[in-house]
Amino acid sequence: MTSSTHQPSPSLPRSQLLCCFLAVLTLPVSGGRCLSEQQHSWIFNTSTTAILVFGDSTVDPGNNNFIPTVFRSNFPPYGRDFLNHEPTGRFTNGRLATDYIASYAGIKELIPPYLDPNLEMKDLLTGVSFASAGSGFDPLTPAISNVIPVRKQLDYLKEYKKRVELGIGKDRAEAHMKKAAFVVSAGTNDFVLNYFLLPFRRQIYSVSSYQRFVIQLLMDFLQGLWEEGGRRIAVVGLPPIGCLPIVITLNLDKTTLPRGCVESYSAAARGFNQILRMELKSMQSKLAKDNVKFFYVDSYEPLADMIHNFHNYGFEEAGSGCCGSGYVEASFLCNPKTDTCPDASKYVFWDSIHPTQATYHNIFLAGRPIVDAMLKH
Numbered sequence: 120m121t122s123s124t125h126q127p128s129p130s131l132p133r134s135q136l137l138c139c140f141l142a143v144l145t146l147p148v149s150g151g152r153c154l155s156e157q158q159h160s161w162i163f164n165t166s167t168t169a170i171l172v173f174g175d176s177t178v179d180p181g182n183n184n185f186i187p188t189v190f191r192s193n194f195p196p197y198g199r200d201f202l203n204h205e206p207t208g209r210f211t212n213g214r215l216a217t218d219y220i221a222s223y224a225g226i227k228e229l230i231p232p233y234l235d236p237n238l239e240m241k242d243l244l245t246g247v248s249f250a251s252a253g254s255g256f257d258p259l260t261p262a263i264s265n266v267i268p269v270r271k272q273l274d275y276l277k278e279y280k281k282r283v284e285l286g287i288g289k290d291r292a293e294a295h296m297k298k299a300a301f302v303v304s305a306g307t308n309d310f311v312l313n314y315f316l317l318p319f320r321r322q323i324y325s326v327s328s329y330q331r332f333v334i335q336l337l338m339d340f341l342q343g344l345w346e347e348g349g350r351r352i353a354v355v356g357l358p359p360i361g362c363l364p365i366v367i368t369l370n371l372d373k374t375t376l377p378r379g380c381v382e383s384y385s386a387a388a389r390g391f392n393q394i395l396r397m398e399l400k401s402m403q404s405k406l407a408k409d410n411v412k413f414f415y416v417d418s419y420e421p422l423a424d425m426i427h428n429f430h431n432y433g434f435e436e437a438g439s440g441c442c443g444s445g446y447v448e449a450s451f452l453c454n455p456k457t458d459t460c461p462d463a464s465k466y467v468f469w470d471s472i473h474p475t476q477a478t479y480h481n482i483f484l485a486g487r488p489i490v491d492a493m494l495k496h
Contacts, residue, residue, distance in 0.1 A: 167351075167494045168295045169246035170221045171279075172230055173272045173340075174304035176252030176473060177355070178217050181208025183252050185234040188265045190253040195455045196442060200463060200476055208232065210252055210449070212441070212463045213476030217302055219483040221246060224300075224494050233275055240286040244295065249275045252450075255309035256336040259319065263312060269305055269336075273343045280347060296348030300493050303340070304355035304418075309333050310387055311360050316369065330391045338398055345411060351496045353414040353489065354399060356392035359423045361385030364439050365471035368446040378438055380426075392419055412496045414489050421485035425467050425478060432481060433465070440468035447471050 172178045176190075184193045191208060192198075198206035200213040209215055218229050226245050231238060233247040251267030254260065261268040267275075284292040314320045314329050324332060337354070344352055360366060361384030370381045399413040429437040439445025441460040442453035449470040460466060469475040474482070483490070 166298070166496075167224055167226065167300050168298040169244060169300070170217065170224065170226060170230055170302065171246055171276065171299050171349075172217050172248035172250055172302045172304075173269060173276075173344075174250040174302075174355075175254045175306075175308055176210040176250075177307070178215060178230075178248055178302065178304045179208065179210070179232070179250040179252040179254075180215065180218070180230055180248050181232040182234045182248065182250060183266060184208045184232070185236075186251070186265075186267060188253070190264045190266055190450050192252070192450060192453075196453065196457065196459045197469075199459070208252075210473040211469045211476055211479065214479060216479040216483045216486075217248065217304075219480055220300075220302070220490055223483070223487070223490065233279065240283075243279065243283055243286070246299070247279065249279075250304070253308055255305055255307075255313060256333050256340065257309045257313055257320070260308050260313045263317070264308075269340055270343075273340060273347075276344070276347055293348060297350045299349070299351075301344055301349045301352040302355070303337075303344075303352065304416075306333060306337070306357050306391065307360055310357065310391070311363065311366060311384065314387075315366075315384060326387050327390065330387065330394055334391070334394050334398055337395070338402060341402065341413070345406060345409070350410060351412050351414070351493050353416050353493050354395065355416040355418050356395055357388035358418045359385045359426065360388045362423065362426050363472055364446050364468055365449065367438070368471065385423075388419060392417070412493070414493050416486050416489050418482060418486075421482050422467075422474070422478070425481060429467055432477075434467050434477075435465040436460075437467040439466075440470040440473075441466040441475065442470045445471060449473065 181193060183191050192210045193206050193208045195206055198204060198209065198212065201207060221227050221230050230246055230248045231242055233249045249272040253264035253266040254269055256269050258268055280292060280296060283295060320329055341352060359380065361381035366381055366384055367378050371378060396415050399415050403411060403413045425432050425434065426437045440448065441463045442448045443457045445468065448457060449472045453470045463469060463475045464477045466475050467478050
């Protein structure tokens with residue numbers, strides 16, 4: 120990985136950097152209007168009715184704008200390369216991978232946040248994201264940042280289902296849920312923030328036992344999705360978390376420069392992903408009679424390859440983000456007063472944690488065979 124050239128490396132001590140990172144880290148929703156038979160009939164002529172998304176900042180299009188948390192990105196320079204250069208609450212310079220999935224499926228161009236009070240029934244029927252930046256499967260993780268727990272996102276799904284029933288009727292709503300594609304992407308905050316950076320979970324769990332703990336919570340969540348009608352569910356594995364610029368910065372030993380990925384973090388992600396794949400196969404076998412299909416989406420290998428072989432993808436920088444120094448900035452630390460690189464498409468990371476739009480697009484392309492299988496199931 121190369122070193123960032125648009126800003127010098129931060130000289131803050133690790134304790135202050137940790138404080139900055141931690142600092143980064145149920146509202147009413149109006150009902151949608153009912154649709155007539157003619158207005159909603161086209162939806163049921165497609166294989167996939169909607170994209171329903173759950174998780175953290177990798178798939179949050181702006182739900183955190185509507186809750187009392189500092190972990191937001193609804194201000195410049197976020198959204199710099201989005202439509203009309205608008206900061207929407209997506210933690211990147213443009214689109215997320217789930218936006219590309221929805222567009223590719225021909226369902227809609229962008230996935231909106233469920234908590235947006237201006238959503239209409241047509242918006243609900245084609246898909247929303249319940250995700251919340253900073254969240255995780257471990258209930259302690261979202262409590263740290265005061266964001267929406269993954270379990271609460273399941274409660275929002277139940278609310279969503281009732282709203283759809285009011286709009287199109289119970290029978291059609293049941294069919295709608297079974298034809299929807301569910302995407303789940305979370306877990307990074309559980310390990311990076313909750314386990315490795317804070318001492319609480321490490322006092323109780325080893326890495327392997329914490330992996331099992333989080334996996335069990337994830338599987339319980341998937342059980343909940345199934346109970347609400349989910350029949351095609353994609354689960355995104357953990358990325359190479361040891362290669363996130365913020366992780367490298369917080370673990371940097373000045374005697375071992377240059378900067379490089381932290382293997383212990385990434386090894387934990389690989390182990391987690393291995394268990395996840397096995398558990399998904401087991402759960403699918405148990406629910407086979409209900410025609411349930413689980414899809415494992417590998418984000419580790421595509422992102423690791425982009426980081427280690429960035430020139431092959433047209434990138435020029437993989438060791439720091441485009442915003443500020445690229446080593447510590449995220450959320451309010453990446454703000455209108457922060458310098459940014461001239462061309463984010465040359466960077467793997469937008470800030471010290473989150474990928475650029477270009478990277479998300481590459482991740483989507485890498486996972487397109489899985490997307491095809493999910494949409495056609």
